[in-house]
Amino acid sequence: MRESRLVSRLQERDEAAFREMVRTYGQRVYNLVFRMLGNREEAEDLAQEVFVTVFKSIDGFRGDSKLSTWIYRIAVNHCKNRHKYLARRMVHARAPLDAADRDAAGRDGGPTMALQAQISQPDKLLEGLQLEEALQREIAALDEEQRLLIVLRDVQGLSYQEIASITALPEGTVKSRLHRARMTLKDRLQKFM
Amino acid sequence: MDHEAVQERFSDYLESELPPEEQAEVAAHLESCEACRNELLAFRQTLRSLAQLPPIPAPEGFVGKVQQRINKRSRGRFFRAERLFFRVPFEWISFVIIILMLALYILLMQEVRPLATPPPKKAPVEKKLPR
């Protein structure tokens, strides 16, 4: 369905359009939120909140940006607020991305299979998994803004233009801060490579 | 260009965002500096690993859960527009149709009966009306 058509159906409170929208953007939003919060339960709750907000404010969507950009913006705002909230509640003190979260995320099932396909030797596989784990951990250890930029650009592959629009940062700033974040990750992952 | 200046430009270099002369300068430095070559290799590997992170599947039944939450928050009024404009009128429309059909049925029965039974006392009644 074309985006403008989907938007106008959403604005008419069309349930089928709503389901299609959540199906289309749900995975991306959930992945972003999960990487930002590092906790599966929080992420599921927050991802749901994102779509509640999307629906509550769809009338205000004027098509100045892509629908996905607008949804991302809402998701990022929710993440920021939740971070503040969690910081206040000190719930955030626990290590993000603990083993239970990763198991729940199916890390030992489906996604690993893709990795196995890429890496044939068993010790290479182990190396790959260790690197992946280290990567998850180091992403979670970045500061909030760096993590956001890394996830949007390097994990999810958004364009600089989109990221600038989502974060309300100039493109140049996005690039320089992202570069900082990449260098930090590189240094912290050095021993795994 | 020194090591730091070169490494500062890794992102732009890999994404070919540098002005041509800077791109060439970085390339020339890399040619002659093993340390920066190794750094670039690690930098590249980091980017590659990030791009290869497997997506985490959305929780099961996510769409339904969001819908439930919206309906709960709005006490079922969220998708109201659709329901008001389509569902509720259908109830009224079907009610009206049933009444109409009932009326039609009664009318037809009244018309059929006169035909089956001998001429009614209708005429006298009608004659009385003008008075």
Ligand SMILES: [Zn+2]
């Ligand atoms: Zn150098």
